[in-house]
Amino acid sequence: MIRSLLLATSLIVSGALLPMEASAAQPANVGDAIIAASAYHDSGDYQRDFDSVVAQARLWIDEAAPKTRRPAIVLDIDETTLSNWDEIRADDFGYIAAGPCDALPKGPCGAIEWEKSGRAPAFASMRALIENAQAHHVAVFFVTGRHEDEREATERNLHLAGIRSWDGLYLRPMTSHGYAALYKAPTRERIERKGYTIIASLGDQPSDLSGGFAKKTFLLPNPFYRIP
Known part of the structure; x- marks a missing residue:
């Protein structure tokens, strides 16, 4: 009771109500986060950071592919391949x-x-990575959180965006919900059971990459949304 009275008294000085000090656990203001994310995109920094990660992945793929039997890469679609x-x-x-x-x-x-x-347009640097991988006989698989009822639209979008071919497109079954990693990691395992070695897995969400079944993972920037 005494602590409550002291706190109430400390907030009022000469009849004026003073603002309480913000808690250390208070999250960032959502409006400020939207402004910052928009500025990050519009400044070109987002695209530069994205292209930098793709360049690192491309160097690794070029290095690892010749040393690997049946090399493959796995790509997410949204904010990884298509924008x-x-x-x-x-x-x-x-x-x-x-x-x-x-x-x-x-x-x-x-x-x-x-x-x-x-x-949705394709990211130019990712489209170039795909073409380079295919030119070096690396199989390309898409593993997306989109559901199976979007298969035709997704294939059409990839073609319209200039991605001509791939070795597999895995979409979530209509009955699959919940954490993305619970679907994506087993799907990569299925690909490896076919005899491929996944030398690189690329995605914009940590859940795209967690769970193993890839020699190396590359996390692309995405401050715009989070998928667990």
């Missing part, structure tokens, strides 16, 4: 699953409708 920036910006970094996406650059933009429209 959803137009949808992210239109929704002000929120996630709106349902609804149309027909007023870009204005929102709202339904994420499922956006993905099924096949309008």
Whole structure:
């Protein structure tokens, strides 16, 4: 009781209410985080950081592939191979699953409708990495958190974005939900059971890469959203 009275008294000086000191555990302001993430993208720093990680991966693939029997790489799709920036910006970094996406650059933009429209562009550096890997006889597999009902749209989008071929496209079964790593790691294991050695796995989320079954992993920058 005495501590409560002292605290209340300390907040009032000459009748003025003073702001309480912020808790050390208080999270960053969401509005400030949106401003910072937008500035990071628009300044070009995001693309430079992205391309830097891709360049590191490409050097590793060029080094490891000749020493490996049936080498393969595994790529995530969203914010790894294809960019959803137009949808992210239109929704002000929120996630709106349902609804149309027909007023870009204005929102709202339904994420499922956006993905099924096949309008996402490919990252140029990732497309070049894929072409370089294929030229050196490295198999390319996509393992995405998108569900199976988006297979046709995803294949069409990859083709429209200039990615002509791949060795496998794994989408989540319609009954699969929950943590991405619980689906992605076993899928990489399935690929290796086919006789491939995954020399590199690339993704924008830690959950894309955790769980093993890759000689080396490369985490691409993505401050825009988190998928556990």
